[in-house]
Amino acid sequence: MLWKFELRKMFSVDRGIFIVVIFLIAELALLILGDAPVNADAALYREQYLAELEKAEGPWTPGKAALLESEARDTERSSEGFNVLYKQYLYVNEGRENRYFLDANGWAGLLADRALDIPLVAAIILLCVPIYCGEAVGGMEPLALTSRDGKRLFLHQKLILALSVTAALSLSADFVRLTFFALKYGLPHGGYPMQSVESLGSAAKAMSLRSAEALTVGLRLLGSMELAMITLFFSALCGQFALSAFLGTAVAVLPWIGLDKSIQYALPLPSSLITVVGFIQGSEYEEDAITGQSVAVFREADWKQIGLIAAGAVLVGVVCVLFIHKRYQTALSGGRRVKRKSVALCLLLSLCLTLGGCTEMSSADTGAAIYNSRDHQIYEYNGLTVRAENSELIVTGSSGDSISLIRNALDPISGTAYSTNFYASGRYVYFWKTDSESYGQKLASDTGKTYVTTLVRVNLDTFDSEVVFEDVIQHTVLGVDRPVNDPLGFLGSNGDFFTDSNYIYYLRSGIRRVELRTGKVSVLDIPTNHNVAFDGRMIYYLASDGILTCYDTETGETAGIYGEAVNDFRLTTDGLSVTTLAGEKTVINADSRP
Amino acid sequence: MRLVGFELKKLFVRLPVLVALALFTVFDLVKIHATVDSISYLHEDSTWNRVYREQYENYSGEITLDKINALLDIYKPLETAINDLTATTRTDVEGTLTGNLYSDKNLLERYFVDPMERFFTYKSNASATVNAAHENVQFYESRGNTYEARKNAAIAKLYQGRRVTEFYYTEGYKLYLNYDFSAILILLLVLYALSQTFTRDKECRMTELLLTSPGGGTTTIFAKIAAASVYILAVSLWFSAVDFAGFEMFSDLTDAGGLPVYAVETFREASVDLTLFAYSAVSALGRALGFWALGMVFLALGEVGRHALLPFAMGAGAFLACTLAGVRWGYSSHTLIKVLNPYSMLVNRLLFGKTEFVDIFGVPVLTWQAGLIYTAALGVLAAALAVVFGGKSKLRKGALL
Structure with a gap:
C-alpha cells in the first residue's frame, strides 16, 4: 500500500516523471547530435571498407599480413576503403596477439574516452534530493516517524525505491547507448579482445569487447548507486533542498573537473565510476614537446585497484545508509510546511538561451559558375581578375593595379592563415581561413588548444567578407579537457573545393560533401583523378570507364553525356569542350545536357 | 538598509556557505598548483627553474x-x-x-x-x-x-x-588569464545561496508574515536583491583574488604586472590597452558582472518552485546551456551570438582578448563594450522580473489573507 504512495510522491508530486522523460530525451539527443565516429574514414567509406575487411577479419596471421602488404604496394588498386584497412593493419601489427581486425567504430564509440554523463548525474540528484527533504521541509517527518509503519517506510522503502529508480536510470542510459551504437555502426564480434579498439590498445587487462562493456555497465551502475546514496545522505542530513542539491552537485562534478585524471581513478568517486573509461583503458603516455621523453600521464588501473575502488564505493554507500538509519532513529526535529505554487519563468530562461536558433549564413545567390578543378586559379569578374600570387590572393583591376583580396588589418598580429585555393562564382570568391590558439605548452597534449576553420566569401563589389561555414574545435572548456573527434578535420588544408548554397564539395580522393547547416559529411562516388567541373548545379566528371558524366546536385541523379569514352574535358562559357580519345576537340552545348 | 543586512546574514553568512567557501578556496589553490605544474616547465624543482632564474637576471x-x-x-x-x-x-x-x-x-x-x-x-x-x-x-x-x-x-x-x-616573465599571466576552474566554484556557491533566497521564506511560511509587516512585500524583495548582489560580487571577487594569489604563489605575476596585456601571446589581439595588472582587475570585475547577471536570473527563477530544487536545477541547466553555446560559438566569427551569451562575460577573454566588432545599426562596437552593456541589461531585466513576480505573489497572498 505504502509503496504506491511513495511512488506517486516521487513521480507525480515531485515531478519525477518529467525528470525521467527529460533524462531519456537528453541522453538520446546528446548521442544523436554529439556523436562523431571515432574513425571518420571508416564510417565515410563504410561499404568499401567492409568489403575490404572481409579478407582480413579476425586475428593477425602471416597470410593476411602478406596479402595486405602486397596490395598496399599495388597502388593502382588502392581505394579509400583499403587505406582505412591498411591503417588498421599497421595498428594490429603492433600487438599481434590481442589486436584483431574488425569494424570497430561501434565498440570504439561505446567504450572510448568520454565526458561525465551529465543528464544521468542531474537526474539522480533531482530524484534523490526530495526523498527525505520533502518530509523534512513539509513538517511530516515527526508525524511519519511516530506512525506505526513510519520508520520502516522512512528508511527502507524510500531507500529501496530511490536505489531501484537510480539503477533503472543507469541501466537505461546504458541501454540507450548500446542500442544507438549497435544501430548506427553495428557491434560485431563481441568476443574479440578489447585491445582491438585503438583507444584501449595499450591496456594490459585481458578482456573481450563484450566483457569490457559489461564491466563498464557494472561500474557505472555502482557509481550511480553511490551518488544516489550520497545524495540521500545529504538529503537526510540537511533536510534542505538547496543545500542537498548543492552538496550533491559539488560531490559529483567538482572532482571530475578539478582533479587530475590519475587521482580521479584512484579514488572511489561517483564521477569516475560513472565516467568509467579510466578503469578499462591502458596507461597513457605523452611525448614531452621539449625533451622528447615520454611521460606517463595516466597509469592503468589493475584488477586489484578496480576491486579496491568498487569496495570503497560500496563502503561509502553503506556508511551513508547507516547514517540515515541512525538519523531517523532519533530524529524528531521540527519542520515547516511549504505552500504549493508554480510560476513559469520560461521567458527568462529562454532569454538566456537566445542562442538556440542560429544558423550559418548561407543565402543562395551563387548563380551560374564555371569551375574546373584542373585550371581554376584565375577568376575574372566585372573587369577584376583574382589569382593566387606568392601565397596571397590578389585582385587586379582593369587599370592593372593590384590589391589584396583579403583585407583584414589584424592579420600581421593574429597570424591567421589563408588557403591559396579558392572557388569563385558570380561576385563571390570563397577561400579558407584557419586560426589556432593555445595556452598550454608543456606536453604534446591538446590542453588549451583551439582550432577554427572558416570558409569565407568576399563580395567583389563591396569587398565585404562573410562567414559561410565554420568548424570550431575547442579542446579545453572551463578547465576540463574534453575528448574531440573532428570529422571535419580534413577541411581547410589546401584542397580543391567548390560550394553551392547548401553544401561544400571537397575534392579528396572522391568528393566529400559537407552540409553547410549541419556539418554532416557524406561521400559522392566521383573520381577526382581527372578534371571535375561544376556549373552551379551540375558536377561533370569522367566516370571510371571514361564516360563523361554529370551529377545533378539537386536531384542526386547521374547521367552520361557523351556517348563514348573521352580523354579529357573542360567546362567553358560556351559549353563542355571535350577531347575525344582520338584527340579531336568538340564542344557540346551546355543546353544539350540531360 | 538594515533589512539588507538582515537578508545578507540570513541567507549568506551561514555555516554551510562559510564552510563551502573555505573548502572551495583550498580546492581552487590545489587546482592552480596542478595547472601550473602540468603546463609550465619552470614550476618543478628542476634544473630549468634554477637556470631560468639565473639567466632571467641578465635579460629582464x-x-x-x-x-x-x-x-x-x-x-x-x-x-x-x-x-x-x-x-x-x-x-x-x-x-x-x-x-x-x-x-x-x-x-x-x-x-x-x-x-x-x-x-x-x-x-x-x-x-x-x-x-x-x-x-x-x-x-x-x-x-x-x-x-x-x-x-x-x-x-x-x-x-x-x-x-x-x-x-619580463609572462607565463604566469598566460596561465592566470586562461584559468576558468574557479568559475564553477563561484557558480555552485551562487546557485546554492540564490536558489533559496525566496523559497526559504516560502518553506518557513514567512512570506505571509512578512506581508503584514510594514517592511514586507516589495521592500523585502528589494532588500533581498541588494543582499544577493552584494553576496555575488563578494564571492566572485574573492575567487578572482584567490586565483591571483594562487598564481602569484605557484608561478609569478609581480614582475610582468606593468607590461601591456597584449604582451601575453593569447592576448596579442586584445581590444583593451591596459597593463596586465589592470587588466586582471578589469577581467575580475567583468566576471563579477557576468555572475551578477546570472545570479539575478537565478533569483527570478527562484520564484518558480515551491522549494529550492527546481530553481537550482533550472539555474544549473541554464549555465550548462550557456556553456555549450560558448563551446560552439566562443571562438566563432558570429560575434553577436558570442556577445549575447552570458558565458562570454564569465570567460571574458573571449571578448577582451579579441579585436572583434558587432554591427549595431551600421556602427561597429567592440564586443566587450557590447557585452558589458548587454550583461548589465540582462541583470537589470532579471532583477525587475524578480520584483514583478514577487509582487504578484504578494497580491495573491494578500487576497487570501
Missing part, C-alpha cells in the same frame, strides 16, 4: 640591443649545432647551462628567444596593422562601404603606438 627589464645580441650569442651556436645534427646528446657537457645542448636550446628558445622576439616585433606588427587599417579606410570609403571604413578606423586607433619595451 628593458629590451636593449645589447641584451638581444648577448642572448643570440649563446643561442645561435646551439641552434646551428642542433640543426647540423652535430650536437652531442650527453647530459653532462661542461660549459652548458643545463648540462645538455638540446635542453639548453629548448630552454632558451621557449623562455627567452621566442618571447623576446615576440615582444620586439610586436611594435612593427602593430604598425603594419595600423597601416593596413588606414589603407582599408581609404579603400572602403572609395567603395562607399562605411561600416568597414569605420571598423578599420577603430582598429587603427586601437593599435596606434602599441609596443612592448620590457622583457
